Amino acid sequence: MILKDSGSLIDSKFEPGLPPEHKDSESLAGGVDGLGWELFDMFKWWQRGEHDLVKSHLLKVSNKLKGL
Numbered sequence: 001m002i003l004k005d006s007g008s009l010i011d012s013k014f015e016p017g018l019p020p021e022h023k024d025s026e027s028l029a030g031g032v033d034g035l036g037w038e039l040f041d042m043f044k045w046w047q048r049g050e051h052d053l054v055k056s057h058l059l060k061v062s063n064k065l066k067g068l
Contacts, residue, residue, distance in 0.1 A: 022053055027060035032068065035061075 022045065028034060038061055042054045 022050075023056065025057075027057060028064045032065075 022041075028038060030037065038057075042057055045057075046054045
């Protein structure tokens with residue numbers, strides 16, 4: 001199978017530079033309804049050994065929940 005991007009749509013979706021890192025991500029971007037996904041992501045990071053990332057993101061989430 002050959003795929004062709006005749007309208008150059010794929011190139012228009014790329015942004016220059018490096019992708020954002022997890023440490024820069026916004027906590028609870030989906031609101032309280034996204035809390036399950038936040039916990040799931042933190043669990044994955046913990047399993048990968050990224051404990052400092054989990055701790056900092058957990059603090060972001062808790063601070064955001066306090067403000068609700």
